[in-house]
Amino acid sequence: MKKIFFYNTLTRKKEEFKPNDENEIKIYSCGPTVYYFAHIGNLRAYLFMDTLRRVLKYNGYKLKHVMNITDVGHLVSDSDEGEDKMLKAARRENKNPYEIAEFYMDAFLKDIDKLNIDRPEIIARATDHIPEMEEYVKKIIENGYTYQTNDTIYFDTSKLKKYGVLSNIKIKDQKAGARVEFDQNKKNITDFALWIKAPKNHIMKWNSFFGECYPGWHLECSAMGHKYLGENFDIHTGGIDHIPIHHENEIAQAMGYCGEIPANYWLHVEFLQVNGSKMSKSLNNLYTILDLEEKGYEPSILRMFNFTSTYRAQINFTFEAMDSAKVALKRLREGYLKHKEGTEEVLKTEIDEYKDRFLEAINDDLNMPVAMSIVWDIIKSPKKSKDYAELLLDFDRVLGFDLDSYVKQETSLPEEIQKLIRERNEARANKNWVESDRIRDILIEKGYTVKDSKDGTIVDII
Numbered sequence: 001m002k003k004i005f006f007y008n009t010l011t012r013k014k015e016e017f018k019p020n021d022e023n024e025i026k027i028y029s030c031g032p033t034v035y036y037f038a039h040i041g042n043l044r045a046y047l048f049m050d051t052l053r054r055v056l057k058y059n060g061y062k063l064k065h066v067m068n069i070t071d072v073g074h075l076v077s078d079s080d081e082g083e084d085k086m087l088k089a090a091r092r093e094n095k096n097p098y099e100i101a102e103f104y105m106d107a108f109l110k111d112i113d114k115l116n117i118d119r120p121e122i123i124a125r126a127t128d129h130i131p132e133m134e135e136y137v138k139k140i141i142e143n144g145y146t147y148q149t150n151d152t153i154y155f156d157t158s159k160l161k162k163y164g165v166l167s168n169i170k171i172k173d174q175k176a177g178a179r180v181e182f183d184q185n186k187k188n189i190t191d192f193a194l195w196i197k198a199p200k201n202h203i204m205k206w207n208s209f210f211g212e213c214y215p216g217w218h219l220e221c222s223a224m225g226h227k228y229l230g231e232n233f234d235i236h237t238g239g240i241d242h243i244p245i246h247h248e249n250e251i252a253q254a255m256g257y258c259g260e261i262p263a264n265y266w267l268h269v270e271f272l273q274v275n276g277s278k279m280s281k282s283l284n285n286l287y288t289i290l291d292l293e294e295k296g297y298e299p300s301i302l303r304m305f306n307f308t309s310t311y312r313a314q315i316n317f318t319f320e321a322m323d324s325a326k327v328a329l330k331r332l333r334e335g336y337l338k339h340k341e342g343t344e345e346v347l348k349t350e351i352d353e354y355k356d357r358f359l360e361a362i363n364d365d366l367n368m369p370v371a372m373s374i375v376w377d378i379i380k381s382p383k384k385s386k387d388y389a390e391l392l393l394d395f396d397r398v399l400g401f402d403l404d405s406y407v408k409q410e411t412s413l414p415e416e417i418q419k420l421i422r423e424r425n426e427a428r429a430n431k432n433w434v435e436s437d438r439i440r441d442i443l444i445e446k447g448y449t450v451k452d453s454k455d456g457t458i459v460d461i462i
Helices: 040-058 085-094 097-115 132-141 169-174 219-227 241-258 291-294 301-308 317-339 349-364 369-378 386-399 415-429 433-444
Strands: 005-008 013-016 026-030 063-067 122-127 145-150 154-157 193-198 207-210 211-215 233-239 262-267 271-276 315-318 446-451 456-461
Touching: 005 154, 005 262, 026 040, 026 219, 040 097, 040 122, 040 233, 040 262, 040 271, 040 349, 040 386, 063 097, 063 219, 097 122, 097 241, 122 193, 122 219, 132 145, 132 154, 132 207, 132 219, 132 241, 154 241, 169 315, 193 219, 193 241, 193 446, 211 219, 211 271, 219 241, 233 241, 241 262, 301 315, 301 317, 301 446, 315 317, 315 386, 315 415, 317 369, 317 386, 349 369, 369 386, 386 456, 415 433
Parallel strands: 026 063, 026 233, 063 122, 233 262, 271 315
Antiparallel strands: 005 013, 145 154, 154 193, 193 211, 207 211, 446 456
């Protein structure tokens, strides 16, 4: 097997990937909190997760991959502050939290299917694993890593040799510069809730050794990761926002449970921005898959857009960039069809060279921009060959565009557009460049790309 390299947040360097078991790679991915529709920033994490899965499978590995669905316990703040997101959503929509979870989980799964995201082998809901979480807490208590107040069992981070192994935070500096009011029930600012007594009117609660309770948010990933993957597994993924709190607390819980960091490689995907700004409701720049579809962008265009950046770099979403991705996707599909219909032969050594370059790119910390540059080299080749078409299908196991199912759809242009094309061709024939440019601008404003050829003006829908 070819070597694979990942940037490991735990060690802060790119490392060769060495699995615990060559026969099966074990992965845990932090999934969504299902209290609202996933937006395109959320979905970047799952497109990254998909690419990771596809690259590992392309390298011949079998996977055992767990993704959680948070349907209880995630407070508005990651730092055990505010109210439960599920309860807040239930009040907003006048439904119970279970109805909220069911509706938005279904919407999320439909979105990832639209994006052709390869689903993990195990999708685990938090509410289905309350007994496992309770047993996990009991073991941490038994090992001496907790303290309790009247209504909460807290993890005592001062019992760890070091808290903050992922983010390398300085706890003393945090205490000195804390911007939030310190919870007087905590002994240390980094302590966090494991098990919480539910108020009488709290809907999501379970009978336990500590009374009617619900779990802290961080607990579910530790308990479910342990149940399905064991005390130590290969890879843990999530967004960079998980590093300083959620993933630090997962590690803390695992150390309290068995004394071992749960994953060997921690991979984190960067943020997606919109027009250079953070996505927020106040700026009205949160977009869902449905929003994009209503604007004429099929989900695969977002996948293409995502490949313009490495997962560890921020990516800036604009509709101009989406238009470019739309053109690129069309170019890829039609380039594949041209090769599929080609009759020329290609030397095996040339095919092998392309394969080696592609594999080297994807195995270098999932470098998809470089991988796509190799794809474009093949598309641009003047030699049209079925061998190239087969090669593109092979690469598509990683790209995920389902090229083999693409059928070119012939579209007839409206009479208005055909008239403008005729007028522009006449203007160009008369060397009336001002009129030619004027009509070109009209066509572009109406949503068409304009290209000049020996046969005249060629337009296509953006």
